[in-house]
Amino acid sequence: MDYAFFQAYWWFLVSLLGALLVFLFFVQGGQTLLYTIGKTEQERTMLVNSLGRKWDLTFTTLVTFGGAAFASFPLFYATSFGGAYWPWMLLLVCFVLQAVSYEWRTKAGNVFGHKTFEAFLLINGFGGLILFGIAVGTFFTGSNFTVNKDDLTQLAMPVISTWHTPWHGLEAVLNVRNLLLGFSIFFLARVLGSLYFINNIADDMIVKRSRKQVLRDAIAFLVMFLPFLVWTLFSQGFAVQPDTGAVFLEKGKYFFNFIQMPLVGLFFLVGVVSLLYGIFLGAFSKTSTKGIWFAGIGAVLSVLTLLLNIGYNNTSFYPSIYDLQSSLTIFNSSSSFFTLKVMSVVSLLIPFVLGYIIYVWRVMDKKQIDKAEMDEESVKY
């Protein structure tokens, strides 16, 4: 197993974390539906408590995604976070607001009232999802940065990664394709949120409204995602010359990546079909509560394979449109062979971690949330 193997392995792990994160965004999607699906205080209490038992899983996945990106691709971490300062910072602010909201919302001594913390949950839902999608959109569309390691010994300006717009990342909002992805993630998360409610809450009205909502948001998702997908697959992609490492633009690069990596392409299709089947179950089945699992697995597979597409097969996963040769690949931005190997040993714990998360999820969700539980339970959000 050589250096390239471990670089590919860590790109797989970071992509997997990103994909799981998008699935777990059902929490944020659900938050944006608090007032759409929850029409009474009691219904909203059920929704909040249902999401409240999962929010920190999403949060932890985001933090681990950041930590894994830092550890395995530090040049990406340094360049993107230090350069696209504003979208990342605003995203973090959205998550900071979420962290305390569930726990403090209905506490007796909460001097700001429960509406304040519900507003925080809405900000986290809307802002967090759209900003995340826009930020990830730049992985496909490119950003304005340069990396020059010679600058390290320039005493007056030793910073090696430089961002070349005064907006420090906010300019990504002006790119239509980034916006399409931003809203795709937003509507996908709402679809997943509704499907999760159908699975997790035993309440006829909530389930009925959720099923309706699945369809609405699914249509909006497809309207946003399909143009993004077609545009991305067939427009110019950021290809890498394997011998020299030089980056160049190649038409249809991402489409050919799926063809040249048939397994990745196949799993992408399986993901999309699974996602659509999950949506179908949620929107049209009268009894099935399993839509979240099909849609969830579909979302994970689709996102995972899209991220593998831009990381593998001589592709730049974080391109610079300001200076193509500063673009980042899994080879020029990764940690050392030694560090990747050490962390790979630790990564063997991941199945164990997934195992206890799934076990706890099953134990805690054995019984669906209902009105009676909300009335009886002393500990609730």
Next chain:
Amino acid sequence: MGTLDLSIIDWSRAQFAVTALYHWLSVPLTLSLGFIMAVMETLYYRTGNEEWKRMTKFWMHLFAANFVLGIAGGIILEFQFGTNWSNYSWLVGDIFGAPLAIEGIMAFFLESTFFVVMIFGWNKTSKGFHLVSTWLTWFGATLSALWILVANAWMQYPTGTFFNIDTVRNEMTSFSAVLFSPVAMSKFFHTVTSSWIVGAAFVIGVSSWYLLKKRNIEFSHKSILIASVFGLAGILLTIFTGDSSAYQVAQKQPMKLAAMEGLYHGKNGTSLIAFGVLNPEKKVYNDSIPPFLFKMTIPDGLSWLAYHHLHAFVPGVQDLLDGSYLLTMANGEQIKPLTTDEKLTFGRMSHQAMIDYRLAKKDKNDSLMSVNRAIFDATSPYFGYGYVTSKAQLVPNVPLTFYAFHFMVIFGGFFLLFFVLLLYLRRKIQNMKWLLWVGIFSIPLAYLTSFSGWIVAEVGRQPWAIQDLLPTFAAVSNVPVSSIKTTLTIFVLIYTIFFIAIIGVMTREIRKGPESIK
């Protein structure tokens, strides 16, 4: 290329300090209260006594309100390395990133998964599984502290690494050297055990308030007993680990030790300052103004603390910057450390070697490359000195470090006496109003003592982001100052709202008392 706006460094540091301090409002209580309530739940598990369950649940409510505050602060700290310290992230991400990723995989998921069981699982899981979940939540938090402190210790004492001139960054060569570095071990145990004091003070403070109000008497006595035993264990271990921490600082960061003690001129058999008032007139390290207006000392104390040898020479700020000296180690061996002038020369040589190497690489000049690589490898442990333009930059803020250190030590002593007294008096404290008030005030005092420790550790190591390798000046991101000021304002605003909210939530929960627990 342009010129870096120097105020970027100050504002980036301010943002890091503010967010770190807010984060630290929550962490020590999580590390300690988690243990206390796990002990209480264990007693419930073993005896079946519902009173222990009620106590566990009461403290658990307060734990949960505090725990989420820590999560809110933690996420900013992690991503801030990228947003505001991008050069740092590239230059040492190969070493520093690994503990962070491992922290996520090993500790955060453990904490967050079992936290949910602990809070909501009372009626959904078995008694045994719930108890295990409470212990795992505490264990996850402590494990998280281990990894982040390993990362922090590496910044204070970079080990198990080399500077790769080809990739232009530091790379890990030994994971075990990073994980088991003596500084990491001292730091971990000192930080975790000193956090126990905060939780003990919190439980004692709340219980003291009940006793003053003559309510929940039995609950309070039991809580104070458990907290005092835990607090006493904490302070004893803190003193022990503090001693080894000071020893490590003396060996690895002598400038920090000099600042902690306001020591400008060392000698054989240096006294330890028990209490002192610094002379505010002293502005420059090599002026002739005496550093103290007043001081009480313990003869030879600092020599013993620093080198475990009564007559050892402890260098002061001026010795470190302008002189050369001999160190006598505990085994009698004498060593002559590099002078600052030598380190500055090596720093500049390493910079020049890197420039020449990269030029030679472009020209494909192998012999010039190997010459410069050899120079670089020999001098790169002092790479950071290449950025230093005056020796005065190498002196941390002495008054802040000095007072923070002495505040920490003096109130550490107070807590030792306090816990012993509580254990000696036991139920008699019920009628000692003054002591109960001391109990209440011990809560903020414990936090301030804990903060002081961090100020010593972090202010005392300035100007280094990574000791000898990277000053904060060369570690930042090139982000406009206005942006940093804006994000700092946003964070201060949010955290102030959170601070008001948590005070409200906690005081109401305490007023309602354990009797409100179903």
